[in-house]
Amino acid sequence: MTAIGVEIAVDAPEPIVPGAPSPQPLWLDFWRGIADDNPVMIQMLGLCPTMAISNQVSNGLGMGAATLFVLVCSSLLISSLRKVIPNEVRLATYILIIATFVTISDLVMQAYFPLLSRTLGAFVPLIVVNCIILGRAEAFAGKVGVRRAVADAFGQGFGFMVALLIMCIVREVIGSGTFLGFQLFGPHYEPWVFMIMPPGGFLTMGLMFLTMGWWGERKKAKLAEVAK
Amino acid sequence: MSGHEHSHGAPAAPTPDAGSSTARLLFTLAFFGSLGGGILAYTYQQTLTPIRKFAGEKVEAAVKEVLGGPATIDTLFLVGDKLSQELPAGADVLEATKLFIGFNEAGERIGVAVEEWTPGFAAEVRLMVGFNPTTGALTGFKVLAQTETPGLGDKIAKDTSFASRFMGKIVNPLKGTKNPTTDPSTVQTLTGATISSKAVIKVINKAVETWKPRLEAYEKGGGK
Amino acid sequence: MISELSWIFFSTLLINNFTLAMFLGLCSFFGVTTKMDTGWRLGAANTFVLVMTAVAVWILNTFVLAQAPYLRTIAFIVVIASLVQIVEMAIKKFLPVLFRELGIYLPLITTNCAILYLALTQTTRGYNLIEGIVYAIGGGLGLTLALILMASIRERLDVADVPAMARRMGLVLIIAACMSMAFMGFAGMGSTG
Numbered sequence: 001m002t003a004i005g006v007e008i009a010v011d012a013p014e015p016i017v018p019g020a021p022s023p024q025p026l027w028l029d030f031w032r033g034i035a036d037d038n039p040v041m042i043q044m045l046g047l048c049p050t051m052a053i054s055n056q057v058s059n060g061l062g063m064g065a066a067t068l069f070v071l072v073c074s075s076l077l078i079s080s081l082r083k084v085i086p087n088e089v090r091l092a093t094y095i096l097i098i099a100t101f102v103t104i105s106d107l108v109m110q111a112y113f114p115l116l117s118r119t120l121g122a123f124v125p126l127i128v129v130n131c132i133i134l135g136r137a138e139a140f141a142g143k144v145g146v147r148r149a150v151a152d153a154f155g156q157g158f159g160f161m162v163a164l165l166i167m168c169i170v171r172e173v174i175g176s177g178t179f180l181g182f183q184l185f186g187p188h189y190e191p192w193v194f195m196i197m198p199p200g201g202f203l204t205m206g207l208m209f210l211t212m213g214w215w216g217e218r219k220k221a222k223l224a225e226v227a228k
Numbered sequence: 229m230s231g232h233e234h235s236h237g238a239p240a241a242p243t244p245d246a247g248s249s250t251a252r253l254l255f256t257l258a259f260f261g262s263l264g265g266g267i268l269a270y271t272y273q274q275t276l277t278p279i280r281k282f283a284g285e286k287v288e289a290a291v292k293e294v295l296g297g298p299a300t301i302d303t304l305f306l307v308g309d310k311l312s313q314e315l316p317a318g319a320d321v322l323e324a325t326k327l328f329i330g331f332n333e334a335g336e337r338i339g340v341a342v343e344e345w346t347p348g349f350a351a352e353v354r355l356m357v358g359f360n361p362t363t364g365a366l367t368g369f370k371v372l373a374q375t376e377t378p379g380l381g382d383k384i385a386k387d388t389s390f391a392s393r394f395m396g397k398i399v400n401p402l403k404g405t406k407n408p409t410t411d412p413s414t415v416q417t418l419t420g421a422t423i424s425s426k427a428v429i430k431v432i433n434k435a436v437e438t439w440k441p442r443l444e445a446y447e448k449g450g451g452k
Numbered sequence: 453m454i455s456e457l458s459w460i461f462f463s464t465l466l467i468n469n470f471t472l473a474m475f476l477g478l479c480s481f482f483g484v485t486t487k488m489d490t491g492w493r494l495g496a497a498n499t500f501v502l503v504m505t506a507v508a509v510w511i512l513n514t515f516v517l518a519q520a521p522y523l524r525t526i527a528f529i530v531v532i533a534s535l536v537q538i539v540e541m542a543i544k545k546f547l548p549v550l551f552r553e554l555g556i557y558l559p560l561i562t563t564n565c566a567i568l569y570l571a572l573t574q575t576t577r578g579y580n581l582i583e584g585i586v587y588a589i590g591g592g593l594g595l596t597l598a599l600i601l602m603a604s605i606r607e608r609l610d611v612a613d614v615p616a617m618a619r620r621m622g623l624v625l626i627i628a629a630c631m632s633m634a635f636m637g638f639a640g641m642g643s644t645g
Contacts, residue, residue, distance in 0.1 A: 048477070085257055089257055095530070096526065103268050103522060107272060113563060125525045202625050213616070264526060352577070
């Protein structure tokens with residue numbers, strides 16, 4: 001019995017890591033993060049920064065870029081070191097790696113984008129506990145090759161940015177009457193200040209989920225009709 | 229730990245590094261910890277200059293603004309509970325608590341500027357406050373940092389008419405009111421930002437109350 | 453002294469509520485709040501970790517990190533992860549029933565941003581040990597309050613007839629918006645002071 005078991009193991013082309021994602025073309029690894037598996041809208045991760053800093057488009061761009069940087073760098077490093085990092089301490093190691101990249105982006109932002117760094121405040125160091133990054137490290141980067149890991153990181157990073165920017169645009173345009181600081185509606189527009197305050201964040205995201213729910217239901221109804 | 233138990237309990241599960249030694253685990257963590265620390269120390273060194281430059285420029289601009297464009301500025305440092313012209317050796321100029329004295333072209337003192345804030349209150353506001361220590365009249369204030377509600381409370385920083393309401397008011401101490409006023413020690417608060425306006429008034433009162441005696445003690449001591 | 457401490461406590465509990473005004477710990481806020489019991493238990497566990505973090509951060513800031521501020525984020529997250537691990541082992545040993553109920557959400561406390569936020573804010577505001585602890589208790593009870601309120605509403609929603617398009621998260625977020633709006637009313641507190 002054991003001999004057969006060993007033989008099978010030797011025949012296998014590659015040692016299969018338990019729970020590894022099934023092989024897919026590279027562009028799909030990228031695209032999945034933006035659409036079908038969007039970190040915010042589908043997986044519902046990283047909600048805290050998405051709501052907390054989405055009252056201005058410039059905040060969204062800064063936050064999205066910082067998160068993308070951390071996500072890509074940590075995925076790259078974790079994937080290339082995945083055979084060296086012992087399984088027992090992998091999460092602790094991931095957190096160390098992520099925290100290093102987060103502090104780098106925090107320092108660089110303070111040095112070269114001081115105003116942005118001041119508005120984002122504690123939410124830059126808080127990227128460490130953004131579940132998207134640790135989630136991708138654990139579910140993807142720690143189990144696949146470097147190229148797939150990086151494609152996936154770019155996809156998830158841009159997916160996060162897209163969701164963030166949708167929120168930012170809705171909230172800034174309605175709540176301040178501006179886009180990236182430029183006046184849109186002239187001096188007589190009374191901004192809906194509510195939208196850039198905390199409840200506005202919950203409301204905007206709620207409306208986003210309602211729209212997606214409505215769209216999903218409509219699609220389902222159409223499919224049912226076709227089936228008839 | 230659970231990885232150990234797992235590999236013993238179910239030998240069929242081929243975890244790639246089942247049963248790594250404790251030494252290897254500790255080594256991995258120590259390695260990544262010190263690598264991260266090293267990289268960060270380097271990044272910190274590299275970014276320190278621009279970060280400090282910005283912080284210094286910000287303070288200087290704020291001082292100039294609240295004193296109405298002085299010709300020259302003198303800086304005094306708070307050492308212990310006394311003002312002094314010199315910092316003790318090894319102390320960081322940026323981190324030190326400072327009082328700025330502004331002079332006009334004729335060499336007359338037009339006012340002093342200090343940084344003050346409200347610790348632990350609902351509204352955290354950090355201001356640069358400029359006042360004339362002889363008369364107690366305000367020469368201006370500038371919001372350096374605040375955690376106010378965007379759109380409402382942050383009017384204290386964005387609404388320029390609000391700052392002008394404080395010009396020339398006598399801190400004795402300052403009070404707030406909701407109605408327009410001509411009283412020299414009362415300021416009209418901003419509609420929709422009453423709490424934040426009151427936080428500003430609180431900080432200004434605190435600044436004058438703490439710094440005026442300090443300056444007087446310094447001058448009695450012969451300016452040393 | 454007492455008035456400053458009570459200010460810290462009430463402003464963190466109500467005005468700057470971690471969940472409803474600062475958007476912290478939303479993962480567990482939306483993930484765990486389907487049942488009242490788990491809601492308040494997770495809140496209690498979070499509060500406990502918050503208080504321990506406040507103490508640990510004070511020790512770190514006072515004795516270790518003064519020379520190397522750039523190591524703050526790394527040091528804080530390592531300390532938080534270890535604390536959560538210790539709490540998890542303690543609960544597993546002494547309260548096995550609770551351990552089974554909390555399940556996956558215990559290790560997730562590590563990635564609850566409220567904890568790291570507390571550590572960072574405590575540092576930038578320069579709180580001393582007692583202020584830090586009061587801040588942690590206020591923040592933790594605020595989290596718990598939000599969790600309980602949300603859980604009690606969602607228990608009712610279970611038996612309500614909700615339109616299909618709002619079933620996933622839409623309605624829950626709109627409810628959170630209403631709660632957040634209600635909490636904004638507390639901003640008037642202390643304005644007479």
